[in-house]
Amino acid sequence: MPHSHDPADAIDDAMRAHTEGVRALKISLAIMLATALTQAAVVALSGSVALLADTVHNFSDTLTAVPLWIAFALSRRVATRRYPYGLSRAEDLAGLFIVLMIALSAVVAASESIQRLFDPRSVSNLGWVIAAGVVGFAGNEIVAIYRIRVGRRIGSAALVADGVHARADGFTSLAVVVGGIGVLLGFPIADAIVGLLISIMIGVLLIGTVRSVGLRLLDGIEPELVDRAEHVLAHTARVDAVERVRLRWVGHRLRGDAIVSTRATTLIDADRLAIEAEHAVKQAMPNVDEMTVRVRSART
Known part of the structure; x- marks a missing residue:
């Protein structure tokens, strides 16, 4: 199809980008919700604090898709005299919510891990814990590949960043596997220690997210x-x-x-x-x- 410079084509490009972005959020939200629910069931059976930390983080990641979805919907609103550029900057507000959710998940994971260090509890069904960690990694990686691919295609830096975030979260799920193996080898506090390490990794991710959101809020550009x-x-x-x-x-x-x-x-x-x-x-x-x-x- 020959390229056209008609203004209608720019509108079509924006609408296609919006549709693809919303579809990516819907599908990735469903995948992450299924992953987190699977892990939550294993947490109830095993009492693994490392898996609990990873599950809480995955649930928070699932919730962060909701404000981004709302922001995509608001971006379709027609510009008015009060909002002459439309409401597309709502995406930056969604970014602030994402920052708060990541920070909250880090605090919850750290507090649970510290409590288990001073009050150790036995972890049962270690095979299931390890399997749930693998499920967490697989779910995050699938979501990461999909979000990054769609984000690059439509030019959404936020969606690409969210995909990179999911990929990093997948490696925290692998840490759960390491903790489970440590307990099997006779190190009962390995589970709590890995839970703390996950909290630290979440904090590192938070720093990058704050920088990205802050760049947009200050009208920064790559x-x-x-x-x-x-x-x-x-x-x-x-x-x-x-x-x-x-x-x-x-x-x-x-x-x-x-x-x-x-x-x-x-x-x-x-x-x-x-x-x-x-x-x-x-x-x-x-x-x-x-x-x-x-x-x-x-x-x-």
Whole structure:
């Protein structure tokens, strides 16, 4: 299909991105819920604090998909005079909720683990505990692959980050397996120690998530995106120099503006150049919804 620069095509791209993003959230939520419920059943049978820590974390990960889903729904609201850019920034609020849930899961896991260190309890059904850890890893990895793949396709940094988060969580599930093996080998406090290690790993993940959410809240942008837009503009016909490029995330979509200089001799030529430059950026970066290009004369 030939590429079109009609504004309707940009709307279609945004709607397709929204639909794919919501589908990814629905499917991954179902997978993570099934994984967490399976692990919870084994926790009830075994009393493993390491598995409890991992289960609580997986439940929190399941819940974090809900505000992101709501944010995707709000992004479809029509812009108004009060909200002229729409409600796509609701995705940043969802990010704050995700940060709080990760922090809460780390606190719960750590408190339970410390309690078990001072008040050890026997862990039964170790085979099931190890199996549940493997299930946790498999569920997180499936979700990670799916979210990252869809996130990259639609240009959603939040969905990609959520996928990377799920992948890291899968390795905490493997820690449960290590704890279960430690108990089998005669180290009864291995379960509680691994629970603490999981809490620390969750805290490390929290640091990365805070940085990512903070970048969006402060209108930050990945420098490589600006570099790409500058490269496209610089290679647009009749553009002599790129004076400025600005981009900002609005949810999982991009808006921006630029100033370029040219030796075009008429206002009509300058207007055509601005349109061509805007279309070139949108074609090279499909997640850009709006790009306003201002043309200045390069004549001295």
